[in-house]
Amino acid sequence: MKLLFSESIQQLKTLPTREILKLTQGNDIISFAGGLPAEDFFPDKAIQEAFINVFEQGKQSLQYGITEGHTLLREEISKRMLLKGIQANLDQIQITTGSQQAIDLITKVFINRGDTILIENPTYLAALQVFQGYGANVVGVNSDDDGMDLDDLNEKIKHYQPKFIYVTPTFANPTGRVWSSERKQGILQICKQFETILIEDDPYGEIQFDKAADYSSIYSLHSTNDDFNPVLYTSTFSKIVAPALRTGWVIGEQSIIQQITKAKQTADIHSSMIDQQALYFLLKYFDLDQHIITICNEYKKRKDQMTQLLKQYEIPAKWVEPQGGMFLWLTLQDSKINSAELLKKAVQKGVAFVPGTVFYTGEGEKNTIRLNFTYTPLEQMQIGIERLQHVLS
Amino acid sequence: MKLLFSESIQQLKTLPTREILKLTQGNDIISFAGGLPAEDFFPDKAIQEAFINVFEQGKQSLQYGITEGHTLLREEISKRMLLKGIQANLDQIQITTGSQQAIDLITKVFINRGDTILIENPTYLAALQVFQGYGANVVGVNSDDDGMDLDDLNEKIKHYQPKFIYVTPTFANPTGRVWSSERKQGILQICKQFETILIEDDPYGEIQFDKAADYSSIYSLHSTNDDFNPVLYTSTFSKIVAPALRTGWVIGEQSIIQQITKAKQTADIHSSMIDQQALYFLLKYFDLDQHIITICNEYKKRKDQMTQLLKQYEIPAKWVEPQGGMFLWLTLQDSKINSAELLKKAVQKGVAFVPGTVFYTGEGEKNTIRLNFTYTPLEQMQIGIERLQHVLS
Numbered sequence: 001m002k003l004l005f006s007e008s009i010q011q012l013k014t015l016p017t018r019e020i021l022k023l024t025q026g027n028d029i030i031s032f033a034g035g036l037p038a039e040d041f042f043p044d045k046a047i048q049e050a051f052i053n054v055f056e057q058g059k060q061s062l063q064y065g066i067t068e069g070h071t072l073l074r075e076e077i078s079k080r081m082l083l084k085g086i087q088a089n090l091d092q093i094q095i096t097t098g099s100q101q102a103i104d105l106i107t108k109v110f111i112n113r114g115d116t117i118l119i120e121n122p123t124y125l126a127a128l129q130v131f132q133g134y135g136a137n138v139v140g141v142n143s144d145d146d147g148m149d150l151d152d153l154n155e156k157i158k159h160y161q162p163k164f165i166y167v168t169p170t171f172a173n174p175t176g177r178v179w180s181s182e183r184k185q186g187i188l189q190i191c192k193q194f195e196t197i198l199i200e201d202d203p204y205g206e207i208q209f210d211k212a213a214d215y216s217s218i219y220s221l222h223s224t225n226d227d228f229n230p231v232l233y234t235s236t237f238s239k240i241v242a243p244a245l246r247t248g249w250v251i252g253e254q255s256i257i258q259q260i261t262k263a264k265q266t267a268d269i270h271s272s273m274i275d276q277q278a279l280y281f282l283l284k285y286f287d288l289d290q291h292i293i294t295i296c297n298e299y300k301k302r303k304d305q306m307t308q309l310l311k312q313y314e315i316p317a318k319w320v321e322p323q324g325g326m327f328l329w330l331t332l333q334d335s336k337i338n339s340a341e342l343l344k345k346a347v348q349k350g351v352a353f354v355p356g357t358v359f360y361t362g363e364g365e366k367n368t369i370r371l372n373f374t375y376t377p378l379e380q381m382q383i384g385i386e387r388l389q390h391v392l393s
Numbered sequence: 394m395k396l397l398f399s400e401s402i403q404q405l406k407t408l409p410t411r412e413i414l415k416l417t418q419g420n421d422i423i424s425f426a427g428g429l430p431a432e433d434f435f436p437d438k439a440i441q442e443a444f445i446n447v448f449e450q451g452k453q454s455l456q457y458g459i460t461e462g463h464t465l466l467r468e469e470i471s472k473r474m475l476l477k478g479i480q481a482n483l484d485q486i487q488i489t490t491g492s493q494q495a496i497d498l499i500t501k502v503f504i505n506r507g508d509t510i511l512i513e514n515p516t517y518l519a520a521l522q523v524f525q526g527y528g529a530n531v532v533g534v535n536s537d538d539d540g541m542d543l544d545d546l547n548e549k550i551k552h553y554q555p556k557f558i559y560v561t562p563t564f565a566n567p568t569g570r571v572w573s574s575e576r577k578q579g580i581l582q583i584c585k586q587f588e589t590i591l592i593e594d595d596p597y598g599e600i601q602f603d604k605a606a607d608y609s610s611i612y613s614l615h616s617t618n619d620d621f622n623p624v625l626y627t628s629t630f631s632k633i634v635a636p637a638l639r640t641g642w643v644i645g646e647q648s649i650i651q652q653i654t655k656a657k658q659t660a661d662i663h664s665s666m667i668d669q670q671a672l673y674f675l676l677k678y679f680d681l682d683q684h685i686i687t688i689c690n691e692y693k694k695r696k697d698q699m700t701q702l703l704k705q706y707e708i709p710a711k712w713v714e715p716q717g718g719m720f721l722w723l724t725l726q727d728s729k730i731n732s733a734e735l736l737k738k739a740v741q742k743g744v745a746f747v748p749g750t751v752f753y754t755g756e757g758e759k760n761t762i763r764l765n766f767t768y769t770p771l772e773q774m775q776i777g778i779e780r781l782q783h784v785l786s
Contacts (some may be wrong), residue, residue, distance in 0.1 A: 269491055
């Protein structure tokens, strides 16, 4: 039978590296490829208690819920967001199945085939894939260690009239970068001037190693006296609680959230209500902030270990020391190396990473690789970096 | 700020009745409108035990999972499907966030704007909304109490060359209809002949009042000796376990399921892994089949009560007695009544239903209404039908 698939799904390319990375599963391969949090620190007891609290509420907690998401959870999120300077009432919050679904629904709400989206280049791979699937014209804006180049952004907004701009200003995936205050203020003003929506994806914002440092979200820089906040802010519990719960959220002006809710309703009616209720109880009774301090300390230790090992094994690469998040972004000294080719060799030697090119729209820097430092414990990490040394020598 | 939403989201109309039905929430209104299972029969203790089983597995159960869905759950689904004559290996099963997401992902995989989808008319409202959102040309095929008129189907396939046909052959929403064996065999042959995909949506298939009756799925009528099964079968645990878990699945040829998995990955990476693992344990340790017998007996009782009340209060309408599912489809004797207008009056009198027109593509029968009989206990049901009598008199 001849199958006529949609343009959308045909445009959604399976990554060639996906097949290679599949080989890492179940084998004696040390993988720095996944974006996984460390299992050792999942608050499993507290999560279990939270679920028991849900069941103690009675059978009603097992019924259908509302598309917007569990009201009590949205209240708790609203309170937590205040600590980040984000003011949002319940009508401004939509619960999603991880922040991945937030990206998908936002794109559905704004993008017609051929519309332009501006991005940092490189950026989050699975966002690029969503944009591809909706037939968007994805254009990279020049970026450096402080964020997007605002002159280039200005020009590209004028030239392309993008439907929205997608950024990860705090501990970006894959680069680990943090935008400077000036750039954050700058992009907000530009978005207001050109009436352009800004998607601020913030899954890693709370994984910060220096608790005293200020990593204000772009969303929070908007003054509530102003007319309209062009920022849609999205985050998730996957990195600070546990990924299996698949619970994220998106915050924005009510007129936009209403459209996202409409899209959510046809997509899946609502996300798991049991998980949402459990997260409500977790936020209520568990000291999540203390827990975040614990994982941040541990992740910082692992990051330090990894950078030390990279030096110790004289991996011929440079990187910017990340101040949070989950990734180390390496640029290999030999600019002729194609890291996608290198991966094949690496997997044979028993170590895996993600080649940098997959994070770019267009060509990209072929001699870049992304290493995850949160998942692998020290002993394994050492073996992994040693193997990487063999691959590169 | 001027907001430029996508065509998709603009085409997705909010139903005018949605606002009216919102009024029913929290008020002294007896609602036969929702498609809700009865809470009293949710197996809450067994579900709680299943979740405890998940946590006993350790912290790894809280990590990210694979997009296809929890392997052990797919194995259990594969076994359960065998009892329905459906043979599917693990690569042919994709777990979704309720069967609603299955409908959405299938549509994403096949439909370009302007492509035609053939449907029974009336049919499941939220499927119509998905199709609308993807810009499909939705065309109704003439249907009667035995299913689609196969001559009309033949003609419309030739004329429109649809991408797929969407049917709910067992206890349909809203009509409660069951297709005859001849029609089921017929549509399968036609789909093979014209190489057209058939979506068989089966959320209610197990809510059958006569356990001895044969309600074979269309999917199962395909001989495994044949080349290619054009049927995609989707169902859910929402009606037989509990909706809050939001877990459904879709079964089909591997070449199609692979594309659905690709779409699922960008949509939300995967559905709640905690819920999927809990459902695995539930299927393993809980006697779900006995539980289904219990709810079927109860739902049959409620259906009998409702039809008896409709007669007792001399509601001027006719209906076909449903043999399963959750809905009673009434055609009011007075063909001039517009049930959407009637709903406004009804809500004022303290009773709600869904006006039939929302389930049609095109005009539809204005004097039809859908009543849910599973959710409302007897005493309340009597008050509700009495109120309906007042509205109609």
